Every structure is written in C-alpha cells, then in structure tokens.
Amino acid sequence: MRDKLIYGAGIFAALYFVRNLYVILLQLPDEAMQGAVYRIFFFHLPPYFTAVACFLGAAIASGLYLKTKNWKYDVFAVSATEVGLALAAINLVTGMIWGRQQWGIWWTWDARLTSALITWLIYLGYLMLREGIKDPSERAKNSAVLSIFAFFAVYFTYKANEWYRTQHPGPVLTIRTGKNTIDPAMQAMLFHNLGAFLLLAVVLVAVRMNLEDSQRAVESLRRRAHAIA
Amino acid sequence: MTYFNQVFAIAGKDLRSELRTKEALNASLSFAVVILLLFSFVVDPDSEMLEQMSGGLLWMVFAFSGVLILNRGFARELPNDCLDALIASPIPGSALFFGKAIANFALIAIIEAICFPVFGILYNLTWTAQLPVLVAVSALATWAMATLGTMFGALTVNMQLRELMLPMLIYPMLIPALMSAMQLTTLLVAGQAIDSEHIVWLRVLIAFDIIFTSLAAVLVETVLVG
Amino acid sequence: MDQRNFEYMFYGLAAAWTILCLYALLLTSRGRKIQSEIDHLKRMLDSSPKK
Numbered sequence: 372m373r374d375k376l377i378y379g380a381g382i383f384a385a386l387y388f389v390r391n392l393y394v395i396l397l398q399l400p401d402e403a404m405q406g407a408v409y410r411i412f413f414f415h416l417p418p419y420f421t422a423v424a425c426f427l428g429a430a431i432a433s434g435l436y437l438k439t440k441n442w443k444y445d446v447f448a449v450s451a452t453e454v455g456l457a458l459a460a461i462n463l464v465t466g467m468i469w470g471r472q473q474w475g476i477w478w479t480w481d482a483r484l485t486s487a488l489i490t491w492l493i494y495l496g497y498l499m500l501r502e503g504i505k506d507p508s509e510r511a512k513n514s515a516v517l518s519i520f521a522f523f524a525v526y527f528t529y530k531a532n533e534w535y536r537t538q539h540p541g542p543v544l545t546i547r548t549g550k551n552t553i554d555p556a557m558q559a560m561l562f563h564n565l566g567a568f569l570l571l572a573v574v575l576v577a578v579r580m581n582l583e584d585s586q587r588a589v590e591s592l593r594r595r596a597h598a599i600a
Numbered sequence: 601m602t603y604f605n606q607v608f609a610i611a612g613k614d615l616r617s618e619l620r621t622k623e624a625l626n627a628s629l630s631f632a633v634v635i636l637l638l639f640s641f642v643v644d645p646d647s648e649m650l651e652q653m654s655g656g657l658l659w660m661v662f663a664f665s666g667v668l669i670l671n672r673g674f675a676r677e678l679p680n681d682c683l684d685a686l687i688a689s690p691i692p693g694s695a696l697f698f699g700k701a702i703a704n705f706a707l708i709a710i711i712e713a714i715c716f717p718v719f720g721i722l723y724n725l726t727w728t729a730q731l732p733v734l735v736a737v738s739a740l741a742t743w744a745m746a747t748l749g750t751m752f753g754a755l756t757v758n759m760q761l762r763e764l765m766l767p768m769l770i771y772p773m774l775i776p777a778l779m780s781a782m783q784l785t786t787l788l789v790a791g792q793a794i795d796s797e798h799i800v801w802l803r804v805l806i807a808f809d810i811i812f813t814s815l816a817a818v819l820v821e822t823v824l825v826g
Numbered sequence: 827m828d829q830r831n832f833e834y835m836f837y838g839l840a841a842a843w844t845i846l847c848l849y850a851l852l853l854t855s856r857g858r859k860i861q862s863e864i865d866h867l868k869r870m871l872d873s874s875p876k877k
Contacts, residue, residue, distance in 0.1 A: 408831035411838030418842070437822055457849040464845060465838045472834035492772040499768060503759045513755045516819050517769070520751070523815060524773040531776040531804045571846075578853055585860045592867040599874050 377577045384570040391564050399556060411469045417565040419462040419487070421572050425455030426494065430522035433515035442587075445511035448518055449501060450579035452494055454572050459491050486528045493521045507590065606691040610699020615706055617676065624672040625707060632665035632715050636722060645723055654725065655786030659778050661715055663745070666708045667767045670749030673704050674757040683757065693821035697750060701816075705746035712738055729791035737788065740805045741781035744812065748773055751816040754823045780805040 395413050402409035429451040436444035466484065467477050478484065497517050504510035544558065601609070618625060639657050643649050650657075677683035686696060720727045727734070748770050756765045780801040787798055794802060 406831040407835040408838070410835050411842075414839060414842040437819075454849075457845060461842045461845045464841045468834060468838040468841055472831055489772050489775055493769075496765075496769045496772065500755070500759075500765060503756075503761050503765060506758075509758065513823065516823050517752075517755060519819065520773065520812075520815060523811060524776075527808065527811065528776055531779070531808075575849070575853070578857075582853060582857050582860065585857070585864065589860055589863050589867065592864065592871065596867055596870055596874075599871065 373577075374581075377574055377581075380570060380577075381574045384567060384574055387563075387567040387570060391560070391567055394560060394563075399560060400554065402557075405473065408469060408472050411465050413560060413564045415462055415465045415469065416561060417568045418458040418465075420565055421568040422455040422458035422462060424569065425451040425458065425572055425576070426490075426522055426525065429455065429518050433518035436511060436515045442511070445515065446580050446583045446587075447576070448515060449498075450576045450583060452497055452518065453579055454575045456491065456494050456498070457575070458568065458572065459487065459494070463487055463491065486525075486531075489528050490525045493524055497521055507587075601691075603692070603695055606695040607698045607702065610686075610691070610696055611702040611706070614673070614676070614700060614703035618672070618703070618707060624669050625710065628665040628668040628707075628711055629714060631668060632661050632711055633718065635661045635664055636715065636719060640722070650723055651725065651790055652786060654719070654723075654727070654789045655782040655784065658715065658719060658785055658789075659741070659782045662708065662712055662742070663771065663774070663778060665711055666742075666745050666749065667770070669707045669711070670704055670745070670753055670770075671763050671766055673700050673750055674753040675762065678757065687824050693824045694817045696824065697754070697816060697820040700753075701743075701746045701750040704750055705742055708742050708745060709739070712742065725789065726791070727789045730788040730793065733794065734785065734788040737781060737784045737802070737805070740802075740809055741777055744777035744805070744808050745770075745774060747809070747813050747816050751812075751820060751823070754820060776804055777808045780808075 391413070395410050399410070401407065429448040432444040432448040432451065435441070436448065466487075470479065470484075471477050497514060500517055501510055501514050504513060544553070544561070636657075639661075643653060643657075674683065677686060687693070716727060719725070749766070752766055752769050756762045756769070759765055783801045784794065784798060784805070787794065
C-alpha cells in the first residue's frame with residue numbers, strides 16, 4: 372500500500388514537472404533584460420526553499436527523536452537531510468550557471484552564495500558523522516544533536532551574511548517585497564514549481580526512508596548471523 | 601558543592617593535567633608558530649597588505665591550532681574509562697561541559713597571548729593600540745571556539761576519525777564568529793576604534809556566543825548520558 | 827521564445843535534471859545492493875544449523 376502511494380505520488384510529481392516545463396518553456400513571457408536564461412530561476416529558488424524545508428523538518432524530527440527515542444524520527448531526519456543536500460546542490464549549480472552567464476563568473480564570495488555553500492558543508496558533515504558512528508543508538512542521538520545545531524548555525528549564517536554586502540538579486544516574491552515587481556504569471560509559476568519540488572522531495576524522502584529501514588534490517592540480520600556463527 | 605564549585609573543579613582538573621604534561625599545549629603552540637611563519641610566504645611581510653590581512657591571518661592560526669587543543673578535551677578522558685567515571689559522578693552534565701569549555705578557553709587563550717606578540721615582532725606591527733578592546737573581542741571569539749569545540753568534542757569522542765571529524769564539523773559552523781573576529785581584529789590591530797560601521801560584527805559575535813552557549817548547555821546532558 | 831542566452835538556460839535546466847537523476851540512480855543502486863545483501867544473509871541464516 373505504502374509503496375503504491377509512493378509510486379502514485381512520484382508519477383504525479385513527474386507529470387506536474389512536465390506541465391510546468393511546458394509552461395516555462397513555451398508560454399511564459401521573456402524577461403526584459405536577461406532573455407531566455409532567466410528560466411533557470413524556476414529551478415533555482417524552488418529547490419532552495421524545498422531544501423530549507425527538508426533541513427527544518429530534519430531538525431524538528433531530531434528534536435522529537437531526542438524526546439521520544441522513536442527510531443522513525445531518526446530515519447526521517449537522515450532521509451530529509453540527504454534529499455535536502457541534493458536539492459541544495461541543484462540550487463548551487465543552477466545559480467553558478469546563471470552567474471557565469473549574467474555576471475561572467477562562476478562564483479563570487481557574495482553573502483548569499485557563501486551562506487548557501489556553508490549550509491551545504493554543514494549538512495555534509497552531518498552525513499559524515501553518521502558514517503563514522505557504528506552503534507545505532509549513539510549514532511541517532513549524536514546526529515540528532517548535530518542536526519539541531521546545524522539548523523541554528525544555518526539560520527545564523529544566513530542572518531549574519533545578510534548584514535554583509537551582497538550582489539545577489541534581492542527578494543522577488545510579492546510577500547517579501549510588498550510590491551508587484553514580478554510578473555504575476557512568473558510568480559504563479561514559481562509557486563507551481565515549488566509545489567512540484569516539494570512533492571518530489573516527499574517522494575524522495577519516502578524512498579530514502581524505505582532504504583534506511585532495509586539498512587536496519589540488514590544490520591539486525593548481520594547481528595543474528597554473528598550470533599549463530 | 602555548589603554548581604560553580606563543580607564547574608571549577610572540572611576546569612581546574614583539566615588545566616592541571618594539561619599544564620603538567622603540556623602535550624596538547626606544546627604541539628598546538630609549535631603548530632601555531634609554524635603557520636605564522638608560513639604566512640610570510642603567502643603575503644609579502646613588509647607590505648601594507650599585511651596590515652589589512654592581520655585579523656584573518658591571526659584567526660586562521662588560532663582556529664587551526666585551537667582544534668588541536670579542542671581535540672584533546674574529551675579524548676583526554678578516554679584512557680582508563682575516565683569519561684564514564686566523570687559521567688557517573690554526581691555533577692550535572694552541563695557543569696562538566698562548562699568546566700571543560702573553560703579549560704579549553706584558557707588553553708586557547710594562552711596560545712593567543714603568545715601568538716599576538718610573536719606576530720607583532722615577526723611582522724613589525726604595533727598591535728597594542730586598542731589592547732583592552734582587542735582582548736575583549738578575542739575572548740568572545742575564543743569562547744565561541746571553546747563552546748562549539750567542547751560540544752562537538754563530546755559528540756565525536758567515540759569515533760575513530762575523531763581528529764578529522766572535529767574540524768570538519770566546527771569550521772563551517774564557526775564561520776560567523778571567525779568572520780566577525782577577523783574583521784574586528786584587523787581594525788583593532790591597525791589601531792582604530794570600533795565605529796558604527798563595524799559594531800554589527802560585535803553584535804554577531806555576542807549573539808553567536810549567547811545562542812550556541814545556551815544550546816550546548818541544554819543539549820549536552822543528552823549527548824553525554826543519552 | 828527569445829533566443830538570447832538560450833544556451834545557458836539549457837545548461838542550467840540540464841544540470842538541475844542531471845543532479846536529480848543522479849540522486850535517483852544512487853537511491854536505486856543502494857536499494858538493490860541492500861536487497862541483495864538481505865537475500866544473501868537470509869539464505870545464510872536459513873542454511874546454517876540452528877543452535
């Protein structure tokens with residue numbers, strides 16, 4: 372049942388992306404200054420928001436794990452972090468390609484770029500910590516603590532960098548700017564693609580959670596094999 | 601025994617055992633001097649550039665050599681199962697944490713107290729013009745290193761790759777604190793006071809200390825006891 | 827559609843989808859590896875004499 376639900380959601384996400392791509396490539400008006408390249412933005416901001424949602428979810432699940440010691444939360448935390456890392460990688464790479472075209476450089480040590488890279492490295496450290504601890508309950512406990520620290524650090528880095536100068540384009544969404552500076556069709560498209568990415572993230576997290584469950588099954592089988600041998 | 605006595609008992613124990621053997625301190629100090637020397641090849645030592653980079657250079661030195669000290673913090677307790685004995689002793693986990701953080705803070709402060717004059721001599725800089733403020737800024741940034749380092753020392757103490765994991769985990773997280781310390785130190789070493797443009801860095805530093813010290817104090821019991 | 831900067835738009839979208847596909851492939855290959863390990867361990871446990 373659960374597998375069927377995941378498949379169904381996956382297919383729905385794929386169709387949603389096809390529909391979004393159709394609108395993005397064939398229906399949306401062009402941006403006045405940038406030409407076609409602005410369309411990268413639909414694959415730049417939505418993955419970022421989705422990644423932040425994943426990291427926030429992982430931090431909350433980690434807190435709940437420490438409170439309840441329920442394995443499910445640990446499984447969710449690691450899955451969400453990993454998916455978040457993949458999405459943050461999309462955000463970084465698409466941003467770099469856009470920067471190469473618009474700024475003429477792949478990378479600049481600008482506040483937002485730097486904080487995005489720091490975020491990525493912090494969560495990479497989370498996965499490395501998990502790799503390094505053998506005992507399952509200690510691994511779950513320590514990585515939960517790290518996940519909570521990481522989220523605070525990410526928020527702090529983001530804020531600290533905001534006070535610093537930035538050449539990254541400012542916020543565009545109407546809720547952030549309070550003005551209608553963005554074409555409504557483009558803004559609607561951003562939310563549509565955000566929806567598609569969120570759905571995709573849910574599917575990927577669910578798949579990754581199944582994987583973690585199987586991994587646990589392997590570990591317990593191994594222990595049994597050891598006990599017999 | 602009051603809470604403060606417990607904290608200082610732990611800190612005193614750590615400092616005594618370190619000052620008697622000096623194993624981490626000597627290694628860390630010679631490492632710091634070697635990096636200070638290496639920087640003379642990175643940037644022309646007589647140029648104006650150096651003054652603009654002084655904060656960055658110094659805090660790189662402290663961050664690199666500080667990790668050697670932080671690594672020893674909990675690893676020191678591993679032989680003879682001392683860590684288990686400490687956890688079983690009737691003091692709260694946060695007292696153990698603050699004791700160790702204070703000891704780490706003091707040891708890194710010793711390194712800094714030696715590195716500042718050595719830096720001044722080797723690179724012909726008068727760095728004492730804003731000494732009291734410089735000491736305060738260094739103390740804030742060192743405390744940031746000490747809390748995060750002690751906390752993550754506790755997280756990684758049972759790992760095989762502990763000496764590699766600790767810097768991997770704390771450097772990215774420390775960036776806001778280190779960045780502020782670098783900006784402010786450059787300013788202060790050049791003899792200028794902290795103006796309204798730079799006060800924001802001081803705020804970042806103080807906020808960093810408050811947030812991560814309280815977070816660590818809340819979570820350390822879980823890490824140590826489980 | 828405006829043809830300006832079309833090339834870089836293509837690179838950007840291609841990169842985004844490549845990363846997603848790589849991650850999906852990573853997940854399936856890991857899943858397959860774990861499944862074969864489970865099968866292997868189960869066979870081992872079934873064949874070994876119970877104590």
